[in-house]
Amino acid sequence: MTTYAENVPLSPVPNDDGIDAAVAAARRVVNALLHAGADSAAPMSDIARDLDRIADQLEEHAPERRERFVGMWAGRPRHDPVTGPENALAPPLHLHGLPDGSVTGTVTLGLPYQGPPGCVHGGISALLLDHALGVANSWGPGPDGMTGTLSVRYHRTTPLFEELTIRARQESSEGRRIRTTGEILAHGEVCVSADGIFVAKHVARPVADEGGR
Numbered sequence: 437m438t439t440y441a442e443n444v445p446l447s448p449v450p451n452d453d454g455i456d457a458a459v460a461a462a463r464r465v466v467n468a469l470l471h472a473g474a475d476s477a478a479p480m481s482d483i484a485r486d487l488d489r490i491a492d493q494l495e496e497h498a499p500e501r502r503e504r505f506v507g508m509w510a511g512r513p514r515h516d517p518v519t520g521p522e523n524a525l526a527p528p529l530h531l532h533g534l535p536d537g538s539v540t541g542t543v544t545l546g547l548p549y550q551g552p553p554g555c556v557h558g559g560i561s562a563l564l565l566d567h568a569l570g571v572a573n574s575w576g577p578g579p580d581g582m583t584g585t586l587s588v589r590y591h592r593t594t595p596l597f598e599e600l601t602i603r604a605r606q607e608s609s610e611g612r613r614i615r616t617t618g619e620i621l622a623h624g625e626v627c628v629s630a631d632g633i634f635v636a637k638h639v640a641r642p643v644a645d646e647g648g649r
C-alpha cells in the first residue's frame with residue numbers, strides 16, 4: 437500500500453522574482469482596473485498606452501508559440517489557469533495532497549471572478565473543481581486521465597472575498613473510467629459539488645521535433 441506524507445504541496449510554488457512576480461503584478465492590474473471601473477478619475481488613456489508598451493516589450497522577446505508549447509510541457513507545468521504561477525488568469529488556488537489520497541486547498545476570489553452580485557461565477561467554480569478533481573486523480577493511488585463528463589451542482593451561492601476550501605478525491609476506477617468527486621466550501625458549508633467521470637487517456641506532451649503540435 438502506498439503511504440503518503442502529510443499535507444504535500446501539489447501546486448507549483450510561486451517565486452518572488454522573474455515571471456512569477458510579473459504575473460502577480462498583472463493580476464493586481466486586472467483587479468485594480470475592475471475596482472476602478474468606468475467612472476474612475478484614473479487617466480485610463482495613459483494607462484492603456486503604458487500597458488500596451490509593456491505588452492509590446494513582452495511580445496518582442498517571446499519565442500515562437502510552438503517553441504513555448506514544448507517549453508511549457510518540458511518539466512512540471514506552471515502555466516495552468518487554476519494554480520499556475522505563470523498564468524495571470526489563475527486565481528491562484530494552492531492544492532495539497534493528504535495522506536488519505538484526497539487533495540485540499542484554499543483560495544479567495546475577487547471581482548474578476550464575479551457572477552451574481554458579490555458571488556463567484558458558476559463557470560469559475562466548475563473550472564476550479566475540474567482542475568482539483570484532475571489533481572486528485574494524479575495524487576491518489578489510482579489512474580488519472582482527462583475529463584469526460586463533469587456534473588456540477590450549485591447548492592448555494594459562493595461568496596467573493598472570503599476564503600474558500602476546495603476538496604477532491606478519487607472514488608473509484610473501473611477499466612478506463614475513473615469517478616472523482618469534490619466540493620467548494622465557505623464557512624464549512626458546501627456551496628458547489630462536482631461529480632466527474634474521467635477517462636484514462638493522455639495527450640502526448642509536445643516535443644521539439646514535432647513542433648509542439
Ligand SMILES: CCCCCCCC/C=C\CCCCCCCC(=O)SCCNC(=O)CCNC(=O)[C@H](O)C(C)(C)COP(=O)(O)OP(=O)(O)OC[C@H]1O[C@@H](n2cnc3c(N)ncnc32)[C@H](O)[C@@H]1OP(=O)(O)O
Binds near residue numbers: 567570611
Ligand atoms: C489533462 C492534463 C494532463 C497534464 C499532466 C500534467 C501533470 C499532472 C498534474 C496535475 C493534473 C492536471 C489536472 C488537469 C485537470 C484538467 C482536466 C481537463 O481539463 S482535460 C480536458 C477536457 N477534456 C477533454 O478534452 C477530453 C476530450 N475527450 C476525449 O478526448 C475523449 O472523448 C475521451 C478521452 C474522454 C474518451 O475517448 P476514448 O475514445 O479514449 O474512450 P472510449 O474508448 O470511447 O471510452 C472508454 C470508456 O470511457 C467512457 N467514456 C468515454 N467518453 C466519456 C465521457 N465523455 N464521459 C463519461 N464517460 C466516457 C466510455 O463509456 C468507456 O467506458 P467503458 O470502458 O465502456 O466502461
